[in-house]
Amino acid sequence: MTINGGISFWYATDRTAPATPPRAPLTGDATADVVIVGGGYTGLWTAYYLKSSAPSLRVTVLEQKFCGYGASGRNGGWLYNGIAGRDRYAALHGREAAQRLQRAMNDTVTEVVDIAAKEGIDADIHRGGVLEIARNPAQLTRLKAFHAAETAFGETDRELYDATAARARIGVADAVGASWSPHGARIHPLKLLKGLAAAAERLGVVIHESTPVTEIAPRRAVTPYGTVRAPYVLRCTEGFTASLKGQKRSWLPMNSSMIVTAPLPPETWERLGWSGREVLGDMAHAYMYAQRTADDRIAIGGRGVPYRFGSRTDNDGRTQPATIEALTALLTSFFPALTGTEITHAWSGVLGVPRDWCASVTLDPATGLGWAGGYVGSGVATANLAARTLRDLVQGDSTDLTGLPWVGHRVRRWEPEPFRWLGVQALYTAYRAADRHEAATHSPATTPLARLADRISGRAH
Numbered sequence: 410m411t412i413n414g415g416i417s418f419w420y421a422t423d424r425t426a427p428a429t430p431p432r433a434p435l436t437g438d439a440t441a442d443v444v445i446v447g448g449g450y451t452g453l454w455t456a457y458y459l460k461s462s463a464p465s466l467r468v469t470v471l472e473q474k475f476c477g478y479g480a481s482g483r484n485g486g487w488l489y490n491g492i493a494g495r496d497r498y499a500a501l502h503g504r505e506a507a508q509r510l511q512r513a514m515n516d517t518v519t520e521v522v523d524i525a526a527k528e529g530i531d532a533d534i535h536r537g538g539v540l541e542i543a544r545n546p547a548q549l550t551r552l553k554a555f556h557a558a559e560t561a562f563g564e565t566d567r568e569l570y571d572a573t574a575a576r577a578r579i580g581v582a583d584a585v586g587a588s589w590s591p592h593g594a595r596i597h598p599l600k601l602l603k604g605l606a607a608a609a610e611r612l613g614v615v616i617h618e619s620t621p622v623t624e625i626a627p628r629r630a631v632t633p634y635g636t637v638r639a640p641y642v643l644r645c646t647e648g649f650t651a652s653l654k655g656q657k658r659s660w661l662p663m664n665s666s667m668i669v670t671a672p673l674p675p676e677t678w679e680r681l682g683w684s685g686r687e688v689l690g691d692m693a694h695a696y697m698y699a700q701r702t703a704d705d706r707i708a709i710g711g712r713g714v715p716y717r718f719g720s721r722t723d724n725d726g727r728t729q730p731a732t733i734e735a736l737t738a739l740l741t742s743f744f745p746a747l748t749g750t751e752i753t754h755a756w757s758g759v760l761g762v763p764r765d766w767c768a769s770v771t772l773d774p775a776t777g778l779g780w781a782g783g784y785v786g787s788g789v790a791t792a793n794l795a796a797r798t799l800r801d802l803v804q805g806d807s808t809d810l811t812g813l814p815w816v817g818h819r820v821r822r823w824e825p826e827p828f829r830w831l832g833v834q835a836l837y838t839a840y841r842a843a844d845r846h847e848a849a850t851h852s853p854a855t856t857p858l859a860r861l862a863d864r865i866s867g868r869a870h
């Protein structure tokens with residue numbers, strides 16, 4: 410039987426002892442030097458770095474439910490160097506600026522691994538890199554172009570594999586090639602999140618859970634239990650941002666869904682390989698992502714119902730049966746030997762998608778309002794870079810990080826409903842049709858429909 414929802418598999422099976430008791434809500438008006446809205450990676454890393462570099466700062470985190478309730482407690486555990494919008498930033502600010510951004514992301518993977526070690530956070534981290542595979546000729550054409558582009562961006566340590574070499578790494582039945590990058594690690598998302606929250610608290614950060622912020626304004630965050638006043642208010646709510654007053658049409662809450670198998674026996678792993686525990690992705694338009702967990706399951710994700718009308722978000726991660734079926738079919742198309750394998754958990758979460766698909770980090774010194782996000786599904790590492798950047802911005806320091814091209818980027822808002830909903834439905838219908846077409850025709854060219862969808866959606870630059 411599949412447990413559907415329950416926040417995530419990571420949450421439902423969390424056995425970290427002692428179990429963290431819920432943190433107390435806010436109990437009246439308060440003051441701080443920095444108030445952070447949202448207890449995910451962005452908020453907690455920001456709190457952690459601020460307090461580490463300026464121990465006298467009073468830093469308060471307000472979280473509507475509990476730390477890790479959002480995507481940070483639900484994601485696929487790809488800690489990797491991808492950042493949404495790099496190519497657009499190259500077009501806007503020049504290639505050298507985008508290369509600096511890419512190098513900062515490469516370093517960020519190491520930074521997270523190093524801080525986890527320093528803080529004694531056991532997050533099942535395995536630095537096996539990222540293996541992206543192609544499964545048909547059109548995907549192979551894109552894979553080669555992707556490999557060449559990443560290499561040109563300085564990833565000279567990337568490796569390109571033919572079908573045999575790709576399958577030797579991970580036994581994906583129909584792999585025709587792969588590109589491997591060392592800049593990635595498999596993590597247990599919730600263990601990282603919980604360890605980070607604990608590390609921030611050890612430094613003296615105050616975290617209030619069960620405290621929804623109903624309004625963010627210059628120098629104050631308003632909750633039903635009181636207002637926290639601070640010179641700096643940082644919005645770290647990513648996929649939930651649209652539910653805040655005045656933010657309905659900023660980052661679109663995109664849904665992503667996952668399933669996980671029961672632990673697989675050693676005989677199965679002998680057949681599948683995957684001994685390097687790379688995180689695994691593909692070159693489909695509606696792409697998938699997967700990891701081999703520390704307890705030898707496969708967790709695999711992709712888009713289910715991509716977007717809910719009116720920017721609604723779900724509550725407990727409950728996932729439509731049709732999405733569970735589609736992900737199960739995806740799993741067995743990758744690994745036919747897994748047909749009939751038990752799927753123990755299914756869940757979903759939301760990530761933030763800006764209108765131009767570019768992640769950004771901003772602080773307005775005049776109002777003290779700041780934010781970071783719009784990571785479009787690549788937020789595990791990016792949130793850490795955003796946090797160190799917010800730290801420098803709050804401290805008024807001009808650093809290598811504050812000079813990166815994603816700092817201060819502004820983006821136009823999404824269309825009002827029903828155009829927003831219709832647009833996203835049409836986009837993902839087009840991507841799925843393009844994937845089916847490419848798999849059926851074996852043409853090496855990307856389907857024009859997908860190119861058109863990329864252009865109309867603002868995803869291609």
Ligand SMILES: Cc1cc2nc3c(=O)[nH]c(=O)nc-3n(C[C@H](O)[C@H](O)[C@H](O)COP(=O)(O)OP(=O)(O)OC[C@H]3O[C@@H](n4cnc5c(N)ncnc54)[C@H](O)[C@@H]3O)c2cc1C
Nearest residue numbers: 447449450451473479480481484485487622758787788789
């Ligand atoms: C299913 C799934 C798989 C993913 N897989 C990957 C992956 O493998 N690799 C990768 O790089 N990225 C992945 N992502 C994206 C990544 O998880 C996110 O980009 C990242 O976790 C965002 O962190 P965050 O702290 O900005 O936001 P979140 O983790 O969403 O945290 C925001 C927090 O703000 C709180 N909040 C919201 N509104 C309020 C309010 N009004 N008052 C108080 N608190 C509020 C929420 O409860 C939440 O805890 C995935 C996302 C999903 C959903």
